[in-house]
Amino acid sequence: ETGVTQTPRHLVMGMTNKKSLKCEQHLGHNAMYWYKQSAKKPLELMFVYNFKEQTENNSVPSRFSPECPNSSHLFLHLHTLQPEDSALYLCASSQREAYEQYFGPGTRLTVT
Amino acid sequence: GIQVEQSPPDLILQEGANSTLRCNFSDSVNNLQWFHQNPWGQLINLFYIPSGTKQNGRLSATTVATERYSLLYISSSQTTDSGVYFCAVEAVTGGGNKLTFGTGTQLKVEL
Numbered sequence: 001e002t003g004v005t006q007t008p009r010h011l012v013m014g015m016t017n018k019k020s021l022k023c024e025q026h027l028g029h030n031a032m033y034w035y036k037q038s039a040k041k042p043l044e045l046m047f048v049y050n051f052k053e054q055t056e057n058n059s060v061p062s063r064f065s066p067e068c069p070n071s072s073h074l075f076l077h078l079h080t081l082q083p084e085d086s087a088l089y090l091c092a093s094s095q096r097e098a099y100e101q102y103f104g105p106g107t108r109l110t111v112t
Numbered sequence: 113g114i115q116v117e118q119s120p121p122d123l124i125l126q127e128g129a130n131s132t133l134r135c136n137f138s139d140s141v142n143n144l145q146w147f148h149q150n151p152w153g154q155l156i157n158l159f160y161i162p163s164g165t166k167q168n169g170r171l172s173a174t175t176v177a178t179e180r181y182s183l184l185y186i187s188s189s190q191t192t193d194s195g196v197y198f199c200a201v202e203a204v205t206g207g208g209n210k211l212t213f214g215t216g217t218q219l220k221v222e223l
Contacts, residue, residue: 031209033209033211037153042198042213042214042215042216043198043200043211043213044213045210045211045212048209048210050209055209056209056210088153090153090155092211094209096209097202097209098142098143098162098202098209099143100143100145100157100160101145101200101211102157103147103154103155103157105152105153105154106153106154108153
């Protein structure tokens with residue numbers, strides 16, 4: 001595997017379910033990110049991790065819970081989501097701040 | 113926070129035509145990237161260009177940081193160029209690691 005990978009690629013979940021999104025980067029980077037892309041809206045930064053430490057939480061509701069066990073892996077744990085949380089969730093990584101970010105293919109989430 | 117505006121919002125071209133996409137931003141930046149988002153949602157890196165000019169095949173980009181804008185040039189467009197083009201910037205005063213995206217330019221290249 002090369003670059004940034006994300007699983008699953010598609011996810012349908014009910015509002016009472018708990019699920020997790022996984023991101024893995026194979027680039028040797030030190031920073032990882034979660035973004036949300038809703039229909040008709042620009043990409044929004046959700047969380048930033050630098051060297052496994054969370055350095056940014058962009059006022060994201062607590063039903064989204066990130067986890068970064070090491071510099072190569074990033075998770076987004078989901079619980080009690082709302083239909084308006086349906087979106088494309090993109091993971092990215094970079095060497096460090098102000099460096100080029102590389103994106104994974106995204107997970108398309110539908111909340112029913 | 114920093115504002116990013118892209119123009120035009122929509123663009124339809126005949127195959128073989130040239131085009132220029134513009135990105136204006138409201139503050140000094142230390143990172144500027146252009147992306148192409150394909151129909152499956154994948155963001156493909158086109159350029160990392162906080163300043164200066166770069167070229168890659170039929171694509172080129174110029175960022176004039178002092179005037180707070182960047183331009184993406186597409187020459188001899190092909191149907192495979194269709195998709196959404198995003199400009200994203202990281203403000204110098206933003207505290208690091210925060211890419212702010214524009215709303216994108218939706219490009220359609222027709223035969």
